Amino acid sequence: MKRVCITGVGLISSLGVGRQAHLPLGPARRDEDNFAPFPIHPLPALGMESVIPRREYRQMENFQRLGTYAAGLAIADADAAALVAGMDLVVAAGGGERDWGLDEAIQAELLAIPAQGREAWLHQKLADGLRPTLFLAQLPNLLAGSISIVHHVAGSSRTLMGEEGAGAEALRVAAARIAAGTSEMVLVGGGVIAERWDVMLAFGAALHHGPWCPTAERDGLVMGSQAGFMVLESEDHARARQARILAVLRDVRVDAGAEEGRAACFAALAPASGGLSVAPMRAMMVPGAEMLADAIGSGFEASFPVGVALAALRVEAGAPPIAVHGFGHGYGEFSALVEPCP
Amino acid sequence: MKDHRGRPRVVVTGMGLVTALGRDLPSTWAGLMEGRSGIRPITRFNTTGMRSRIGGCVDFPGDVPGRPLTVAQRLIALGELALDEALAMAGLPKPFPGPLSLGLPPTELEWPARADIMLRAQGTTNRDLAIASTGMPEVHRVQQVVEPVRHFAARYGTRGFPQAVTTACASGASAIQMAVEAIRRGETDCVLSGGCEASMTPETMIRFSLLQALSARNDPPETASRPFSLTRDGFIMGDGAAGLVLESMEHATARGATILGEILGVGERADTFHRTRSSPDGLAISGAVENALRDAGLDADAIGYINAHGTSTPENDKMEAMAMHLVFGEICPPISSTKSMLGHTLSAAGAIEAVICLLALRHQMLPPTINQTDTDMALGVDVVPNMARPHGFSAALSNSFGFGGQNVCVVLGRG
Numbered sequence: 001m002k003r004v005c006i007t008g009v010g011l012i013s014s015l016g017v018g019r020q021a022h023l024p025l026g027p028a029r030r031d032e033d034n035f036a037p038f039p040i041h042p043l044p045a046l047g048m049e050s051v052i053p054r055r056e057y058r059q060m061e062n063f064q065r066l067g068t069y070a071a072g073l074a075i076a077d078a079d080a081a082a083l084v085a086g087m088d089l090v091v092a093a094g095g096g097e098r099d100w101g102l103d104e105a106i107q108a109e110l111l112a113i114p115a116q117g118r119e120a121w122l123h124q125k126l127a128d129g130l131r132p133t134l135f136l137a138q139l140p141n142l143l144a145g146s147i148s149i150v151h152h153v154a155g156s157s158r159t160l161m162g163e164e165g166a167g168a169e170a171l172r173v174a175a176a177r178i179a180a181g182t183s184e185m186v187l188v189g190g191g192v193i194a195e196r197w198d199v200m201l202a203f204g205a206a207l208h209h210g211p212w213c214p215t216a217e218r219d220g221l222v223m224g225s226q227a228g229f230m231v232l233e234s235e236d237h238a239r240a241r242q243a244r245i246l247a248v249l250r251d252v253r254v255d256a257g258a259e260e261g262r263a264a265c266f267a268a269l270a271p272a273s274g275g276l277s278v279a280p281m282r283a284m285m286v287p288g289a290e291m292l293a294d295a296i297g298s299g300f301e302a303s304f305p306v307g308v309a310l311a312a313l314r315v316e317a318g319a320p321p322i323a324v325h326g327f328g329h330g331y332g333e334f335s336a337l338v339e340p341c342p
Numbered sequence: 343m344k345d346h347r348g349r350p351r352v353v354v355t356g357m358g359l360v361t362a363l364g365r366d367l368p369s370t371w372a373g374l375m376e377g378r379s380g381i382r383p384i385t386r387f388n389t390t391g392m393r394s395r396i397g398g399c400v401d402f403p404g405d406v407p408g409r410p411l412t413v414a415q416r417l418i419a420l421g422e423l424a425l426d427e428a429l430a431m432a433g434l435p436k437p438f439p440g441p442l443s444l445g446l447p448p449t450e451l452e453w454p455a456r457a458d459i460m461l462r463a464q465g466t467t468n469r470d471l472a473i474a475s476t477g478m479p480e481v482h483r484v485q486q487v488v489e490p491v492r493h494f495a496a497r498y499g500t501r502g503f504p505q506a507v508t509t510a511c512a513s514g515a516s517a518i519q520m521a522v523e524a525i526r527r528g529e530t531d532c533v534l535s536g537g538c539e540a541s542m543t544p545e546t547m548i549r550f551s552l553l554q555a556l557s558a559r560n561d562p563p564e565t566a567s568r569p570f571s572l573t574r575d576g577f578i579m580g581d582g583a584a585g586l587v588l589e590s591m592e593h594a595t596a597r598g599a600t601i602l603g604e605i606l607g608v609g610e611r612a613d614t615f616h617r618t619r620s621s622p623d624g625l626a627i628s629g630a631v632e633n634a635l636r637d638a639g640l641d642a643d644a645i646g647y648i649n650a651h652g653t654s655t656p657e658n659d660k661m662e663a664m665a666m667h668l669v670f671g672e673i674c675p676p677i678s679s680t681k682s683m684l685g686h687t688l689s690a691a692g693a694i695e696a697v698i699c700l701l702a703l704r705h706q707m708l709p710p711t712i713n714q715t716d717t718d719m720a721l722g723v724d725v726v727p728n729m730a731r732p733h734g735f736s737a738a739l740s741n742s743f744g745f746g747g748q749n750v751c752v753v754l755g756r757g
Contacts, residue, residue, distance in 0.1 A: 095448035107466040119388035135549035145746025162488035197468035202485035204475030
């Protein structure tokens with residue numbers, strides 16, 4: 001098996017962009033008003049419209065823009081812009097953003113429409129109100145598609161759905177392909193937007209509501225906008241092209257315990273104490289673990305790639321090996337080890 | 343036991359199908375051999391005023407007009423039928439001794455469920471509804487995108503985190519590809535794979551219509567899906583699912599399983615040209631085919647049949663035919679689109695059509711492209727018009743192309 005190296009990181013969160021914004025983690029930026037009663041960690045102004053070509057920018061939704069931006073940062077960080085034609089892509093993404101302004105306008109009238117004609121009325125409202133290009137902006141795999149179009153990444157391309165666990169599974173598959181020698185270079189990660197009423201509307205029961213409080217004190221998750229992409233390659237490949245190696249990625253483990261067996265499943269994967277946790281809430285917490293969600297909130301599919309990307313930056317800056325671990329707010333348990341390259 | 347590159351050979355030991363032509367593999371195959379269309383008027387919701395009012399519908403007793411099953415519920419219902427059938431054929435016990443990898447569409451909160459939240463809300467704003475949903479854990483549970491694969495993982499006892507793969511209309515093929523790669527890496531001896539599709543909701547049909555992707559030829563429904571014809575004007579949505587039990591040949595042989603066919607190769611090529619249109623030179627499509635052939639260790643002339651992506655949109659069929667000529671030369675192998683009978687089952691299509699290729703290989707029969715009263719002769723391909731026909735061949739190619747420039751091809755053999 002080949003050693004799997006992280007040679008590029010693109011990291012964006014409520015704290016900002018890249019190394020400067022995340023080493024060390026600054027005080028959390030929170031918004032407790034605009035989506036009250038749900039506190040969130042919002043994106044700062046990023047100027048994404050200036051880094052993504054205008055024609056493409058207009059055809060994308062925010063999660064695609066954010067992920068595409070972070071993917072570009074990772075490619076640049078790995079100094080791999082010349083290698084994108086053969087670069088493989090594994091993305092974790094959920095359903096895209098609805099036009100929740102249109103939804104709200106329809107909701108204002110819906111129940112007042114006589115039941116007899118309500119369906120036809122609704123369908124007409126949607127046909128009249130939906131932007132034709134919105135559908136493409138909503139498809140999860142169009143984050144990967146946008147990355148291919150904007151950054152010309154043209155190797156294999158797969159997108160996995162399924163909240164937090166999908167982000168970990170994407171990383172596991174990417175690392176396994178490098179380790180087995182079936183891919184030379186993989187771009188892997190995800191991007192999620194927190195400023196979305198449509199997610200809050202569907203996931204309300206899983207969200208923390210009321211004043212913000214630390215992860216260790218809450219049973220619901222606090223959403224945070226974030227994206228994490230990494231370039232993975234084998235040590236041989238990285239050395240041959242004289243790339244800088246940030247860290248080695250080992251033992252990416254992902255499992256999915258049934259509801260009553262989740263704690264045991266997680267305990268079998270993660271260290272008994274310490275490490276960097278991307279857990280969204282206090283259930284199954286590891287004693288002594290640093291809770292990343294306290295600083296940047298939780299980002300569903302993006303959470304684990306963001307945690308591993310941050311660990312890679314810390315290791316490059318001289319930190320000892322870091323165990324990154326966590327679990328999905330509803331499903332999935334995962335961990336990985338990020339180490340300095342010997 | 344090893345392929346031309348020394349990797350474990352990957353065989354198929356179980357297959358299941360649910361389509362508009364039938365609830366199982368034999369009934370779907372019989373319909374395809376008769377050249378029968380499964381396209382009919384949609385009855386589970388009101389289509390008044392909609393541009394496209396027909397589909398390859400697979401309805402269930404739970405489908406109440408105006409309150410059909412949700413996408414997630416239908417994915418589960420379809421997937422259970424197809425995966426149960428595949429597992430029974432494979433003769434493997436539960437828990438299934440490997441992971442799950444399925445092509446699936448994303449799910450979202452649909453309007454009937456949203457109306458339920460509205461009944462509990464203090465007002466009609468998104469904030470009002472979100473506050474109401476904090477007291478509705480059942481809404482959250484079923485709204486997670488992971489819900490269908492979580493259900494299947496529990497039902498079949500598969501290992502690891504279940505993969506819900508999406509590459510739009512190539513998802514089913516991508517799921518097979520990820521499964522094959524896992525077996526070739528030696529990560530597992532077997533994978534439960536396939537694809538499910540149930541996106542035929544009013545809002546999704548409206549979205550596709552706004553992209554000018556759907557046929558407006560509603561009457562008669564059976565003639566609307568007419569790939570490679572001069573009057574093709576868009577695709578017809580279809581429900582469906584396919585299940586495949588994939589195993590290393592070594593594992594299948596050791597347990598004495600019947601080998602139904604083989605995945606000889608998989609290949610893909612991302613198209614960086616445009617979100618919905620292929621690169622006009624056809625190279626992204628032909629490149630995907632060539633990558634699949636190279637992976638299989640076969641020359642182009644080994645392919646005896648192509649199951650086309652063949653959506654019946656003006657653009658796809660023209661580009662696909664052109665790209666096939668790039669690979670196969672002036673004379674292509676027979677190329678048919680079973681979407682002419684089943685509609686376009688989107689995320690499931692790649693898996694359904696892989697199973698159809700395996701059945702065609704086993705029976706040495708080619709399924710037809712129906713509705714060929716005005717075949718576009720300029721495309722220069724034998725579309726197996728209207729009637730199934732016997733054919734001697736040992737390898738087939740299945741094409742799948744998705745929005746976002748995701749082109750995936752699978753090469754199948756008799757095993």
